[in-house]
Amino acid sequence: MRIPCPHCGERPVDEFTTIGTADPVRPEASSDMKDWVDYVYIRNNPAGTHREWFHHVGGCRAWLVVTRDTRTHAILGARTAEEARKP
Amino acid sequence: MKYSVFSLLRNAFQANRNWKPAWRDMSPRTDHVYDVVIVGGGGHGLSTAHYLAKVHGITNVAVIEKGYVGSGNVGRNTTIIRSNYLLPGNTPFYEWSLKLWEGLEQDINFNAMVSQRGVLNLYHSDAQRDAYARRGNAMRMNGVDSVLLDAAQVRAMVPYLDFDNARFPIRGGLLQPRGGTVRHDAVAWGYARAADSRGVDICQHCEVTGIRIEAGRVLGVETTKGFVRARKVALAAAGNSSRVAAMAGLRLPIETHVLQAFVSEAIKPLVDTVITFGAGHFYISQSDKGGLVFGGDLDGYNSYAQRGSLPLVEHVMEEGMGLMPMLGRLRVVRSWGGVMDMSMDGSPIIDKTPVEGLYLNCGWCYGGFKATPASGWCFAHTIARDEAHALNAAMRLDRFATGHLIDEKGAGPTPNLH
Ligand SMILES: Cc1cc2nc3c(=O)[nH]c(=O)nc-3n(C[C@H](O)[C@H](O)[C@H](O)COP(=O)(O)OP(=O)(O)OC[C@H]3O[C@@H](n4cnc5c(N)ncnc54)[C@H](O)[C@@H]3O)c2cc1C
Ligand SMILES: [Zn+2]
Numbered sequence: 001m002r003i004p005c006p007h008c009g010e011r012p013v014d015e016f017t018t019i020g021t022a023d024p025v026r027p028e029a030s031s032d033m034k035d036w037v038d039y040v041y042i043r044n045n046p047a048g049t050h051r052e053w054f055h056h057v058g059g060c061r062a063w064l065v066v067t068r069d070t071r072t073h074a075i076l077g078a079r080t081a082e083e084a085r086k087p
Numbered sequence: 088m089k090y091s092v093f094s095l096l097r098n099a100f101q102a103n104r105n106w107k108p109a110w111r112d113m114s115p116r117t118d119h120v121y122d123v124v125i126v127g128g129g130g131h132g133l134s135t136a137h138y139l140a141k142v143h144g145i146t147n148v149a150v151i152e153k154g155y156v157g158s159g160n161v162g163r164n165t166t167i168i169r170s171n172y173l174l175p176g177n178t179p180f181y182e183w184s185l186k187l188w189e190g191l192e193q194d195i196n197f198n199a200m201v202s203q204r205g206v207l208n209l210y211h212s213d214a215q216r217d218a219y220a221r222r223g224n225a226m227r228m229n230g231v232d233s234v235l236l237d238a239a240q241v242r243a244m245v246p247y248l249d250f251d252n253a254r255f256p257i258r259g260g261l262l263q264p265r266g267g268t269v270r271h272d273a274v275a276w277g278y279a280r281a282a283d284s285r286g287v288d289i290c291q292h293c294e295v296t297g298i299r300i301e302a303g304r305v306l307g308v309e310t311t312k313g314f315v316r317a318r319k320v321a322l323a324a325a326g327n328s329s330r331v332a333a334m335a336g337l338r339l340p341i342e343t344h345v346l347q348a349f350v351s352e353a354i355k356p357l358v359d360t361v362i363t364f365g366a367g368h369f370y371i372s373q374s375d376k377g378g379l380v381f382g383g384d385l386d387g388y389n390s391y392a393q394r395g396s397l398p399l400v401e402h403v404m405e406e407g408m409g410l411m412p413m414l415g416r417l418r419v420v421r422s423w424g425g426v427m428d429m430s431m432d433g434s435p436i437i438d439k440t441p442v443e444g445l446y447l448n449c450g451w452c453y454g455g456f457k458a459t460p461a462s463g464w465c466f467a468h469t470i471a472r473d474e475a476h477a478l479n480a481a482m483r484l485d486r487f488a489t490g491h492l493i494d495e496k497g498a499g500p501t502p503n504l505h
Binding site: 001003012013017018019021033034035038040041043045048050052070072075078 | 097327329331338339340341342343387388389390391396398428429487488501502503
């Protein structure tokens with residue numbers, strides 16, 4: 001697996017660490033307990049396209065949102081966390 | 088046919104021409120209502136079928152498997168069994184599993200090569216020794232065997248390790264003498280044959296594609312061979328648990344990750360126990376064919392591909408070299424991956440679901456092989472009686488909402504670290 005870092009170009013996956021899915025959205029502090037349980041523990045766990053956090057620790061140290069197919073490991077794109085927040 | 092030394096001799100004298108298939112090759116009956124349909128013909132699905140039939144007398148059962156029996160994790164694991172757990176929700180369950188392993192071959196009349204060669208967890212620092220002493224004590228309080236060894240005792244057992252490694256010196260180990268290995272394929276075949284002999288339909292090459300629910304109650308499953316009606320449906324799909332649960336509208340506290348394993352070329356008997364490296368995550372044993380069987384960590388990213396990537400291969404080899412430098416002289420002949428149902432606290436789920444008649448068995452992470460007998464035992468009880476057995480009472484689906492997590496490692500909701 002090679003990840004195309006927007007800063008560093010295509011780099012091997014062992015330069016990165018991942019903390020997994022980028023899908024869950026942090027609820028408001030005042031939200032229901034159910035929303036919090038969902039956010040912390042429940043996962044869509046798709047077989048297919050998945051957005052996930054990768055940290056380029058062995059490179060520019062930027063946080064990226066990588067889109068990847070969990071069935072084939074094909075990387076479909078990578079954006080910086082900041083870019084990924086834009087619609 | 089009952090397997091025995093006599094059946095072996097009789098068939099040998101008939102030039103082995105009269106052996107019968109070990110179980111009937113069935114398609115699910117679509118003109119019929121099953122009492123229970125089990126989704127997934129891995130170790131857990133098949134053991135559930137066996138104990139449903141044997142312990143609860145429920146034989147109107149189909150096991151529906153999309154591939155062939157043994158194609159999932161039950162045929163991909165590194166075959167280690169043990170019950171060296173720390174937490175009350177886990178220890179009695181895994182110890183019961185080990186007890187079932189001890190009587191399994193007589194129970195199912197199948198040679199599964201259960202070998203209690205011991206499981207030795209090495210420690211490399213004072214802090215780790217203390218943690219292992221605590222675990223060993225917790226085990227003994229639950230009636231589980233455990234022995235804390237110092238470096239000299241470990242050296243007498245396994246002299247070929249790198250004891251004086253500058254970074255990871257071996258200071259001792261926690262030994263569970265009753266742990267060991269079991270021939271994994273034989274477990275799947277043996278349970279399939281035992282369940283079949285009591286009338287369970289084992290249906291291979293049939294994928295479940297939907298779960299039909301009406302007014303909150305399960306009616307059956309859609310499959311590639313038609314709609315199969317059932318009073319109860321039990322999910323035991325391991326790495327694909329989220330996908331089958333989604334067919335019933337459920338979202339699970341599960342992520343699917345890939346774990347790899349490796350086998351070396353065959354050598355003379357060397358490793359006569361199971362050894363785990365405590366300064367990383369590496370475990371090794373030797374199969375009866377002579378190959379060294381070993382593995383390490385997850386690759387770390389979500390995956391449904393039954394293969395991993397090279398950085399992890401390199402990492403596992405480095406750990407092996409750190410423990411046992413002579414490994415460098417051997418060639419690795421095979422490697423493969425399996426997709427694991429990693430739960431959010433590292434412990435499994437055996438429970439009812441919010442859908443009436445739908446039962447769930449998942450979250451085995453990479454320790455579900457050793458659990459195969461007890462998992463089937465408890466799941467069968469949960470399905471038959473519609474309530475958990477005492478041994479799986481803590482393995483609830485709603486524990487994440489109520490805060491009753493069973494987190495052996497204390498790693499929090501980080502499935503790739505459990
Ligand atoms: C490399 C590796 C090493 C491991 N080492 C160990 C070890 O040393 N000790 C240990 O205790 N555990 C180990 N494990 C973990 C253990 O193998 C698993 O936890 C356990 O096998 C999971 O239960 P199972 O046998 O029922 O799974 P599986 O055999 O995977 O069974 C699930 C079945 O469900 C089927 N299925 C999925 N979706 C559908 C569908 N829609 N329709 C029909 N069928 C479907 C699959 O085809 C599969 O056969 C290891 C796992 C791996 C991959
Ligand atoms: Zn970078």
